[in-house]
Amino acid sequence: MDNEQLKVSGGEAFLQVNYNDEFTMTQLIERLALRPEAASLSRVRVGPWEECYEKDSASTVEALCGHARSFPRLSSLYLGDIEAEQCEISWINQCDISPLLKAFPLLEVLEVRGGNGLRISQARHAKLKTLRFETGGLPGAVVQDVSRGEFPNLEHLEFWLGTSEYGGTVELDDLHPLLNGERFPKLRFLGLMNWELANSLPGALKGCRILGQLRTLDLSMGTMTDQGGEELLKVPQLQSLQVLNLDDNYLSEQMVERLRSTLGACVQPGKQDVADEYEYNGVKYSDVYCSVAE
Known part of the structure; x- marks a missing residue:
């Protein structure tokens, strides 16, 4: 075991x-818990565990929770800080991460x-301020949870949110309670990102309660085309945002200008992609993809 495995x-x-290592993530966590620096750690990043493309994170979560007393100041935890070269995002197997919330009462991030x-x-x-789920396909049950x-x-x-090809099962009905609820009074940033159904989001945003409290709505990395842009123009509540992030979608220059003209300075288009267009048997097709899938 060297510094590459435990820093x-x-x-x-x-x-x-790493591949071919003869120890497990559980053993790494045990070793970390014994180090004198453990008591002062504020952030832990958990990279790949053994065979994370086949084995879920349950034993890793159990080990972290079992040694929680060794990390009394932990306020930030990243479970799955894994490069694509180590394991593609859609291959990473997770578990029910609820025990982490109970084990670390000072957790803020x-x-x-x-998502598997x-x-x-x-x-x-009670204290959590930031909650992020990075997936190529998010189970709808997570949004419901x-x-x-x-x-x-x-x-x-x-x-x-990702794509159904890689395990994404989120539907608009899963988002309605979040968009129209009052459970998160301090929420200022909402990211509904990287979704293959991005064109359906503007319809769900019309009249939704949560827009009144947000500063940033992030719809980046999705598949929104001018069709979705037309629907965004019909949501005047978006003008109250400080930032509407539309980066890495499929909006035309003309649509971007219309959005800026109607919704104002909050619109941040970033860089837009161009759809893959082709013809087959005399029929024209146009394919768009969310940014992170496999």
């Missing part, structure tokens, strides 16, 4: 199990990468 510096630790098997069935935490949750101090909520 500790400046109040932060990073752990990873929880980030999770990978992911749940957060007991979604409650969070929407029923109790996070009185949550300020930043981010979903990478």
Whole structure:
């Protein structure tokens, strides 16, 4: 075991199990818990565990929770800080991460990468401010879990919704309780990102309650075309935002200008993609893709 597998510096630790390593993530966490720096750690990043493309994160979560007393100051946790070269995002197997919320009462930031098997069935935490789910396909049950949750101090909520080809099962009905509820009074940033159904989002935003409290709505990395842009023009409540992030979609220059003219300075188009257009048997097709899938 060398410094590449277990790095500790400046109040932060990073752990990873490389291919052909003869130890497990559980053993790495046990070793970290014994180090004198453990008591002062504020952030832990968990990289790939052994065979994360086949094995879920349950034993990793169990080990973190079992040694929670060794990390009394932990306020930020990233479960699945994994490069694509190590394991594609859609191959990462997760589990029900609820025990982490109970084990670390000072947690303010929880980030999770990978959606296979992911749940957060007991979604409650008094201090959590940031909750991020990075996936190529998010189970709809996760959105439902969070929407029923109790996070009185949550300020930043981010979903990478992904595509059905890689396990995404989120539907508009899953989002309605979140968009029209009052469970997160301090929420200022909402990310509904990287979705293959991005054109359907503007319809769900019309008249939704949550827009009145948001500063940033992030719809980036999706498949929104001018069809979705036309519907955004019909949501005047968007003008109250400080930032409407539309980066990395499929909006034309003309549509971007119309959005800016109608919705104002909040519109941040970033860089737009161009659809793949082709003809087959005399029929023209246009394909768009969310940015992060496999």
